[in-house]
Amino acid sequence: MVKIDLTGKTAIVTGSSEGIGLGIAIRLAEAGAKVIVNGRHQEKLNSAIAEVKKAAPEAEVVGFVGDLGQAEGCDALVKAHPACDILVNNVGIFSPQGNFFDIGDDCWQNFFDINVMSGVRLSRAYAKKMAEKGWGRVLFISSESGFNIPEEMVHYGFSKTAQIAIARGLAKTLAGTGVTVNSVLPGPTLSDGLKKMLEPEVKKTGKSYEEAAADFTKNLRPSSIIERAASVEEVANMVLYAASPLASATTGAALRVEGGILNYL
Numbered sequence: 001m002v003k004i005d006l007t008g009k010t011a012i013v014t015g016s017s018e019g020i021g022l023g024i025a026i027r028l029a030e031a032g033a034k035v036i037v038n039g040r041h042q043e044k045l046n047s048a049i050a051e052v053k054k055a056a057p058e059a060e061v062v063g064f065v066g067d068l069g070q071a072e073g074c075d076a077l078v079k080a081h082p083a084c085d086i087l088v089n090n091v092g093i094f095s096p097q098g099n100f101f102d103i104g105d106d107c108w109q110n111f112f113d114i115n116v117m118s119g120v121r122l123s124r125a126y127a128k129k130m131a132e133k134g135w136g137r138v139l140f141i142s143s144e145s146g147f148n149i150p151e152e153m154v155h156y157g158f159s160k161t162a163q164i165a166i167a168r169g170l171a172k173t174l175a176g177t178g179v180t181v182n183s184v185l186p187g188p189t190l191s192d193g194l195k196k197m198l199e200p201e202v203k204k205t206g207k208s209y210e211e212a213a214a215d216f217t218k219n220l221r222p223s224s225i226i227e228r229a230a231s232v233e234e235v236a237n238m239v240l241y242a243a244s245p246l247a248s249a250t251t252g253a254a255l256r257v258e259g260g261i262l263n264y265l
Contacts, residue, residue: 002246004031004240004241004244004246005031005032006028006031006032006033006086006243006244007032007033008032009032009033009034009085009086010033010034010035010036010081010083010084010085010086011025011028011033011034011035011036011084011085011086011087011088011243012035012036012038012077012081012084012086012087012088012122012126013025013028013035013036013037013038013088013090014038014068014088014089014090014091014118014119014122015038015039015068015090015091015092016035016037016038016039016048016088016090017037017038017039017040017041017044017045017047017048018039018044018048018191018192018193019189019191019192019193019232020090020141020186020189020191020232020235020236021038021088021090021091021141022037022048022051022052022232023191023232023233023235023236024088024090024141024235024236024239024240025037025048025052025061026051026052026055026056026236027233027236027237027239027240028086028088028239028240028243029052029053029055029056029059029061030055030056030059031240031244032058032059033059033085033086034059034060034061034062035052035059035060035061035062036062036063036064036081036084037049037052037061037062037063037064038063038064038065038066038068038077038091039063039065040065040066040067041065042063042065045063045064045065046063048063049061049063062081064077064080064081068091068114068118068121068122069091069110069113069114069117069118070113071117071121074118074121074122074125077122078122078125078126082129083126083129084126084130085130085133085135085136085137086136086137086139086243087122087123087126087127087130087136087137087138087139088139088141088239088243089118089119089122089123089138089139089140089141089163090141091114091115091118092114092115092141092159093110093111093114093115094153094156094193095153095156096150096152096153097152097153097155098152100151100154103154103155107155108155111155111156111158111159112159112162115156115159115160115162115163116159116162116163116166119140119163119166120166123138123166123170123181126138127170127174127179127181130174130177130178130179131174131177131178131179133178134177134178135178135179136177136178136179136180137179137180137181137242137243137244137247138167138170138179138180138181138182139167139181139182139183139184139239139242139243140163140164140166140167140181140182140183140184141163141183141184141186141235141239142160142161142163142164142167142183142184142185142254143156143157143160143185143186143187143258144185144186144187144221144256144258144261144262145157145160146160146161146162146163146164146183146185146254147161147164147185147254147262148221148261148262149161150220163183164183164185164254167181167182167183167252167254168181168183168252168254171251171252172252174251180242180247180248180250180251181251181252182242182247182250182251182252182253182254182255183253183254183255184235184238184239184242184254184255184257185254185255185256185257185258185262186230186235186257186258187217187221187224187229187230187257187258187259187261188213188216188217188220188221188224188229188230188259189229189230189231189232189234189235190209190210190213190229190230190231190232191232194213194216194229195209198212198213198216201215201216210228210229213228213229214227214228214229216229217229217259221259221261223260223261223262223263224258224259224260224261225259225260225261226259226260227259228259230257230258230259234257235257238255238257242255
């Protein structure tokens with residue numbers, strides 16, 4: 001069995017107080033990395049830190065409270081933690097807003113600030129230092145929606161396409177430095193956010209979250225080959241590999257962990 005060892009590495013995972021971000025933080029900690037967990041609320045962050053430590057009792061886990069959708073929040077994170085070896089730009093929001101013509105400027109700007117500019121600002125701050133050391137990993141948690149733009153969430157799809165483009169361009173910028181940059185493309189994932197969205201259906205039908213998520217996937221993403229939502233752990237496993245020394249020849253890639261939804265080779 002291949003063992004991924006991140007001992008001696010420091011990882012920052014943004015938006016990691018729940019969901020996919022928390023799953024990623026747990027996997028990195030289990031592999032021996034020091035992990036900086038981020039969220040906007042102290043109580044929720046404390047709970048996340050406890051979960052990471054429960055899964056990886058020997059790991060060093062540090063919390064940072066801050067809104068990374070604002071430049072001030074990103075600056076505060078960099079001031080508190082000036083360097084890292086692994087940066088996972090995971091913080092993001094999504095919500096179906098319906099008709100394109102009803103989505104106002106404020107909504108577009110909010111999605112851009114949180115989903116796109118947080119990763120731009122933090123990558124700008126950390127990637128240059130990684131290059132100076134000759135090793136680093138930058139990951140953008142994008143989505144299959146970056147290619148398969150949902151008509152009910154054009155603003156979300158746009159922000160995810162932007163992440164893929166930034167990751168590709170930054171990988172080229174860092175050519176030959178030992179720093180890799182990739183985007184990761186989950187599909188429907190049984191995260192806390194999806195569970196919250198499915199809760200009315202679960203209560204109404206008595207189905208499990210897994211069953212309701214499978215129905216959701218088949219209805220909204222009928223091209224899915226696995227015909228179910230991925231687990232948080234399945235997405236985190238892809239991120240763990242991409243963050244590891246094993247992925248040294250993988251850069252500038254859009255790594256798909258979306259169950260085959262994207263209908264191209």
